[in-house]
Amino acid sequence: MSNQSPLSEKQAGLHQLYSEDPQRADQIVWGRKANPLSRRGFFERLGLASMTAAIGSEIVFADKMPSGLIPAALAQSTEPFQIPGKEGLSVMNDRPLVAETPAHLLDDAITPAKHLFIRNNGLAPAPEMLDADKWTLEIAGESCEKPTTFTLKVLKEKFTHHTLQMVLECAGNGRSEFNPPATGNQWTTGGVGCPKWTGIRLADVLKHCGIKKDAVYIGYYGADAHLSVDPKKNAISRGVPIAKALEDESLLVFAMNGEDIPVQNGHPLRLMFGGWAASTCGKWLKKIVIRDREHDGEKMKGHSYRMPRYPVAPGTKVPEEDMVIIAEMPVKSLITFPKSGITHPAADKLAVRGQAWVGEGAVASVEVSIDFGITWQKAQLEKPANRYAWQQWRTEVSFPKKGYYEIWARATDDQGRSQPMVLPGWNPEGYLNNSCHRLAIQAA
Numbered sequence: 001m002s003n004q005s006p007l008s009e010k011q012a013g014l015h016q017l018y019s020e021d022p023q024r025a026d027q028i029v030w031g032r033k034a035n036p037l038s039r040r041g042f043f044e045r046l047g048l049a050s051m052t053a054a055i056g057s058e059i060v061f062a063d064k065m066p067s068g069l070i071p072a073a074l075a076q077s078t079e080p081f082q083i084p085g086k087e088g089l090s091v092m093n094d095r096p097l098v099a100e101t102p103a104h105l106l107d108d109a110i111t112p113a114k115h116l117f118i119r120n121n122g123l124a125p126a127p128e129m130l131d132a133d134k135w136t137l138e139i140a141g142e143s144c145e146k147p148t149t150f151t152l153k154v155l156k157e158k159f160t161h162h163t164l165q166m167v168l169e170c171a172g173n174g175r176s177e178f179n180p181p182a183t184g185n186q187w188t189t190g191g192v193g194c195p196k197w198t199g200i201r202l203a204d205v206l207k208h209c210g211i212k213k214d215a216v217y218i219g220y221y222g223a224d225a226h227l228s229v230d231p232k233k234n235a236i237s238r239g240v241p242i243a244k245a246l247e248d249e250s251l252l253v254f255a256m257n258g259e260d261i262p263v264q265n266g267h268p269l270r271l272m273f274g275g276w277a278a279s280t281c282g283k284w285l286k287k288i289v290i291r292d293r294e295h296d297g298e299k300m301k302g303h304s305y306r307m308p309r310y311p312v313a314p315g316t317k318v319p320e321e322d323m324v325i326i327a328e329m330p331v332k333s334l335i336t337f338p339k340s341g342i343t344h345p346a347a348d349k350l351a352v353r354g355q356a357w358v359g360e361g362a363v364a365s366v367e368v369s370i371d372f373g374i375t376w377q378k379a380q381l382e383k384p385a386n387r388y389a390w391q392q393w394r395t396e397v398s399f400p401k402k403g404y405y406e407i408w409a410r411a412t413d414d415q416g417r418s419q420p421m422v423l424p425g426w427n428p429e430g431y432l433n434n435s436c437h438r439l440a441i442q443a444a
């Protein structure tokens, strides 16, 4: 978690450039597996051209430089790694850019923009391409009666605005704990956040364009590029069944926490579906198709965002036809205070608090344990701001004597489903790990 990569502003700028300019991005050599990106890892992935650019002059004896060496000019930088507009995120990959939020930075009731995680599947559009005044959204598809292209301005004027606090969680959040490990970003706990979103109902817009009787699904297309930079390929194009698309909380959002959505989080327009895997929430949204079949865009087929329809032993190869699309997210909680690893006076009570959420329904209780799940004490639990918002919880724990403790938190929803203490069922892509969050505490 603490693999923050100190980079100067100039280097961060370079990083940004490489994430957004396909041709230049191609000069970076990437390992297949996304490990937490240390400063060392970051520079190891840079080619000579980019290191030279970062230093600002030619590396004269470059041909004699041991491979993997970080030029001291870069290594000595003490400035923290920065993604513009973000603070304190752990960068797991930068092509595509993926960054998660340490648990203690998710302590706010409403997640601030600077602390919302980033999960890009391709190359984000360059900021200068994201002009809200010129942005358009096309509604089409074989089950759309009147295909229409709207300007964002017209959408904002024509349809009623709604503001809702809603959890956004990547289906891969928690993946790093599965064994055998799944390939892909090794999320710990930070692929989640709960900002306040403002937008218009997707249902209002779809109904305006006419939904044919045979409609079963919607699919989205965004303005980002596939990693291969092939314009015929989409980085990701997922969707939801029509019933989910028509829910009151399913929104086309143009603002977050009362401001523009951060560039990496989908400015100027994105989808938000309450409680479902965040991969359904298309960013930099350009087009929505109303489909007469399950949407078949990029990352809808094969093993992407799918779970085996039956429990499997760890390491099992599951045939494609036995994989089903992930819908709502499972019940889960985070301990956001204190920070893991602290030392606390053994004689003093310790205030503990966090967030709890579930894809559909509400969280009914949160319990905390300091004895590895043998006994549990009930925490005080707030009501959600609205359906699909997370719920804050708090309690105090006291330690019987000095020593090492773990604080575990476990949420249970209103259907009686709770979090597994160790791990939920293994699955090939490492999705939906909602096991109890654990903190390490030294009582001294």
Ligand SMILES: Nc1nc2c(c(=O)[nH]1)N[C@H]1C(S)=C(S)[C@@H](COP(=O)(O)O)O[C@H]1N2
Binding pocket: 116, 117, 118, 119, 120, 121, 122, 168, 169, 170, 171, 221, 222, 223, 224, 235, 236, 264, 265, 266, 278, 279, 280, 281, 282, 283, 284
């Ligand atoms: N256009 C587009 N939309 C996208 C993605 C993407 O790569 N491109 N990633 C999806 C995935 S997998 C996740 S988890 C969420 C992440 O949203 P965030 O980056 O705002 O946190 O966006 C989803 N929407």
Ligand SMILES: [Mo]
Binding pocket: 119, 169, 170, 171, 172, 278, 279
């Ligand atoms: Mo995701």
